[in-house]
Amino acid sequence: MGAIETSGLTKRFGESVLAVDDLDLTVEEGEIFGFLGPNGAGKSTTINILLDFTQPTEGSASVLGKDCQRESRAIRERIGILPEGFGVYERLTAIEHLQHAISVKGTDEDPDALVDRVGLDADDARRPAGDYSTGMRQRLALAIALVGDPDLLMLDEPSSGLDPKGMQEIREIIREEADDGTTVFFSSHILPEVEAVCDRVGIMNEGQLATVDSLESLRDESGTAQVEFEVEAVPESLALDDIDGVRGVTVGDSRITVTCADPTVKIEVIRAVDRQATIRDVLSEETSLEELFNRYTGGAIQTESETGSGSGSDDGTEEVVA
Amino acid sequence: MSTVGSRALSVAKVDFLNVRRAKLVWGPVVLYTIFMFLFFWGQSNADSPDFYAVLWGLIGIGGVLVVPLIALVAAYLSIAGEVESGSITYSLGLPVSRGEFVAGKFLSRAGVVVVGIVVSFLLGILAGFVFVPGMEFEYGDYALFVAVTSLYGLAYVSVALAISAMTASRSRAMSGAIGFFFLFNIVWNFLPVGPVQMLEFLGDQFDVEFSDSFLELVFSLSPTGAYLNSSQLLIPDRFLQTVGGAASSPSDPFYIQGWFMLVIMAGWVVVPMLVGYWRFRTAQLG
Numbered sequence: 001m002g003a004i005e006t007s008g009l010t011k012r013f014g015e016s017v018l019a020v021d022d023l024d025l026t027v028e029e030g031e032i033f034g035f036l037g038p039n040g041a042g043k044s045t046t047i048n049i050l051l052d053f054t055q056p057t058e059g060s061a062s063v064l065g066k067d068c069q070r071e072s073r074a075i076r077e078r079i080g081i082l083p084e085g086f087g088v089y090e091r092l093t094a095i096e097h098l099q100h101a102i103s104v105k106g107t108d109e110d111p112d113a114l115v116d117r118v119g120l121d122a123d124d125a126r127r128p129a130g131d132y133s134t135g136m137r138q139r140l141a142l143a144i145a146l147v148g149d150p151d152l153l154m155l156d157e158p159s160s161g162l163d164p165k166g167m168q169e170i171r172e173i174i175r176e177e178a179d180d181g182t183t184v185f186f187s188s189h190i191l192p193e194v195e196a197v198c199d200r201v202g203i204m205n206e207g208q209l210a211t212v213d214s215l216e217s218l219r220d221e222s223g224t225a226q227v228e229f230e231v232e233a234v235p236e237s238l239a240l241d242d243i244d245g246v247r248g249v250t251v252g253d254s255r256i257t258v259t260c261a262d263p264t265v266k267i268e269v270i271r272a273v274d275r276q277a278t279i280r281d282v283l284s285e286e287t288s289l290e291e292l293f294n295r296y297t298g299g300a301i302q303t304e305s306e307t308g309s310g311s312g313s314d315d316g317t318e319e320v321v322a
Numbered sequence: 323m324s325t326v327g328s329r330a331l332s333v334a335k336v337d338f339l340n341v342r343r344a345k346l347v348w349g350p351v352v353l354y355t356i357f358m359f360l361f362f363w364g365q366s367n368a369d370s371p372d373f374y375a376v377l378w379g380l381i382g383i384g385g386v387l388v389v390p391l392i393a394l395v396a397a398y399l400s401i402a403g404e405v406e407s408g409s410i411t412y413s414l415g416l417p418v419s420r421g422e423f424v425a426g427k428f429l430s431r432a433g434v435v436v437v438g439i440v441v442s443f444l445l446g447i448l449a450g451f452v453f454v455p456g457m458e459f460e461y462g463d464y465a466l467f468v469a470v471t472s473l474y475g476l477a478y479v480s481v482a483l484a485i486s487a488m489t490a491s492r493s494r495a496m497s498g499a500i501g502f503f504f505l506f507n508i509v510w511n512f513l514p515v516g517p518v519q520m521l522e523f524l525g526d527q528f529d530v531e532f533s534d535s536f537l538e539l540v541f542s543l544s545p546t547g548a549y550l551n552s553s554q555l556l557i558p559d560r561f562l563q564t565v566g567g568a569a570s571s572p573s574d575p576f577y578i579q580g581w582f583m584l585v586i587m588a589g590w591v592v593v594p595m596l597v598g599y600w601r602f603r604t605a606q607l608g
Contacts (some may be wrong), residue, residue: 051414053411053414053606053607054606054607055604055606072419073417073419074417076415076416076417076418077417081411081415083408083411083412083415085408085411086408086412087404087407087408087409087410087411087412088409089337089340089409089412091339091340091343092336092340096336096339097336099336100332100333100335100336100416101416103328103329103332104324104328104329104332104333104416104417104418105324105416105417106324128343141412144412144415144416
């Protein structure tokens with residue numbers, strides 16, 4: 001049984017917006033699964049359905065073998081979540097947030113140990129969380145997620161608002177948890193972040209899974225090189241296929257594009273073309289993982305962490321009496 | 323292991339910790355205390371200070387304005403504020419059901435209102451000693467009045483919580499709370515366009531006679547009407563006659579007697595909360 005399973009999951013908002021489109025997703029127990037896609041691809045909506053924050057229009061979803069709508073509370077007993085746009089009780093300290101989480105999860109952990117584990121300062125943990133920076137809030141959210149040693153960690157854009165050091169620390173905690181057998185479901189729009197920790201990735205685009213694969217085979221696919229030639233005239237009988245390592249040849253007006261299984265084949269290809277045609281120009285490119293993702297998502301993936309991404313709305317300047 | 327009860331209580335506890343630190347919540351309580359001091363002080367200038375004149379004044383100003391204000395301010399953001407700030411992802415990301423969440427919120431905000439009212443009345447005793455030491459202080463009726471006023475406050479907490487559960491932003495929750503206050507308080511009980519006047523008008527037009535008891539019931543169907551008419555449980559007839567109020571008689575139908583006013587207010591505690599929960603159970607939070 002998968003840790004997360006969705007079948008035909010569909011979510012419409014109103015008539016025109018199809019946020020999740022017939023999604024079949026399986027996350028195996030014990031793996032670190034990267035859920036990748038540009039903002040607006042349907043990642044957060046999917047997660048919101050898994051947490052029963054919102055209900056699907058069609059289809060079903062289960063987490064740890066339990067139905068997301070009928071047994072949501074029981075699911076949340078065994079998972080830890082780090083939601084996007086995590087908000088705090090402005091006037092409560094981190095310790096007080098953790099005490100409540102520990103109480104409703106029915107465990108007897110030490111809040112100070114959790115605070116220490118996520119790298120939140122012990123003094124800060126006794127100040128109102130309304131004064132925290134986004135990074136401190138993310139650390140608090142992670143501490144709350146770790147309460148009760150969950151079987152599944154669901155992290156939605158966990159590094160938003162964190163500096164590189166913070167990201168590194170969060171990654172380490174994720175790995176420690178995974179080594180313990182915890183399944184990790186990790187959503188992000190930032191490629192290198194997912195690349196650094198995940199076993200397998202699913203790429204969402206426009207509400208659908210564009211692909212699901214292990215990072216290894218994606219890297220294999222991405223190791224290819226492309227050589228593009230501009231020539232005087234394309235010869236009638238172009239013989240390149242017999243070269244070892246040539247995967248494909250496409251021919252245009254005065255253009256020849258050759259895909260090679262690995263970059264070492266390039267030189268041989270160039271020599272072969274040079275023998276058969278007059279080359280005007282040569283362009284050689286290696287397909288990176290990044291380009292591969294761009295291909296699946298129509299170029300919408302962000303490859304660098306940008307500031308102000310994710311949950312920029314909670315800057316703690318506004319006091320809400322609630 | 324945690325249980326339904328312990329989880330709701332934990333929600334109540336953490337919410338109470340948070341909301342009690344909001345100064346704004348205590349503003350209307352201070353206002354109520356100021357009125358209390360004014361009424362006691364007013365009796366110190368009277369020829370014969372009367373304890374029930376103080377209660378009479380408090381029923382009026384508390385019923386019309388201050389008690390609803392205490393409760394609405396304490397509870398209108400209880401759920402909508404969490405949705406707006408995103409802290410709902412903390413509260414309901416934990417293993418807490420929506421029912422436990424609503425119940426915990428009610429307990430917490432009810433606690434704020436009751437604590438505020440009780441503290442205010444305790445200070446009232448002090449004011450009585452200071453301003454009118456010679457006046458006879460009826461502790462029994464005073465305690466009953468605290469209880470009835472708290473019940474009235476809880477009815478408004480329930481309404482505010484229901485509105486908060488049905489809205490997703492501060493501004494909508496506020497509009498809803500103000501709208502309810504105008505419709506079921508000012509319009510229903512104080513403006514000449516309330517349901518009682520409308521029925522009288524229709525009765526005139528179509529030559530139908532509504533009994534006074536029936537019209538009195540209609541007046542009492544709002545929480546404010548029930549609270550004002552519950553005064554017959556506390557205020558002796560001799561005082562009601564001096565202020566021109568109608569004395570109650572045992573021959574009145576049950577539905578306009580004092581105890582039934584408590585039933586109506588209890589209904590206002592239970593029903594809005596259930597409606598709020600019913601709507602919130604499937605509300606979109608993401």
